Amino acid sequence: MSRTPPHPTREQIELPLVLDCLSDPIRLAIVYQLAQQERVSSELCCGDFNGLAGKSNLTYHFAKLRDCGLMQTRVAGTNRFMRLRREDLEARFPGLLDAVLKSAAKDTERLQLLPACNVLEAD
Amino acid sequence: MSRTPPHPTREQIELPLVLDCLSDPIRLAIVYQLAQQERVSSELCCGDFNGLAGKSNLTYHFAKLRDCGLMQTRVAGTNRFMRLRREDLEARFPGLLDAVLKSAAKDTERLQLLPACNVLEAD
């Protein structure tokens, strides 16, 4: 299989693309789940999201999230490990990611997200 | 012409719809412009956005912004006056709108927005 896929640089991250990525419920759920697990492991692999959609559909959404700069993919063996590009996002658009995550946390039921993480619920 | 068009209630405002609305450059520019003029007049009418797109295209974008709860339309004579639903947004998704506006303000050139307003540039 191919090498590490391309990622945009921090400066190349574009607001409309980021917002568009986050506007899809599946991608929002991916990002939310990444954010939740962040302090535990900081990385998750594709399989951890199997509940959200079919495999090839997930590949599609992962590519969008990568292309817009929201997450990074690291290839390790047969696994791809994903992590949020929190620092880059924060540098580029301060407060944005947190505001979205907090908004999502308020609506876990409507958005059918996994049970809220207390880290995010802090107000 | 018809009466005041329907608007969602505060509680009906949905995060993915809001983000999707804001992810379109034209709609983001509309919202940004509304936010800039806010302290001056709080309302703008359709014609004030003629620079952004054709008339019927603007009508389309206004409808999306209204449907997702980002703005309100008030009919007055042959004019429609728009204003941001700032309070409702803030109640529903605290900090979100400001984070987006601040992010947009950082990128006025890339996004081809009107010259930044000092109110928004405050950090």
Place this chain on the structure above:
DNA sequence: TCGATAGTTCAATAAACATTGAACATAAGG
């Protein structure tokens, strides 16, 4: 070396989206 596991690629499909222009509706002002 073989088989199972993890994920990608590709083509097909249906739905949603943005954009346009022409025709229309409404209200204000001379």
Place this chain on the structure above:
DNA sequence: CCTTATGTTCAATGTTTATTGAACTATCGA
């Protein structure tokens, strides 16, 4: 009244989007 200014509606268009399944590739472990 008639005209002008504002904005909407509608149909047509081409584009992008999300989703699926089948075929494929690569890696790990027995």
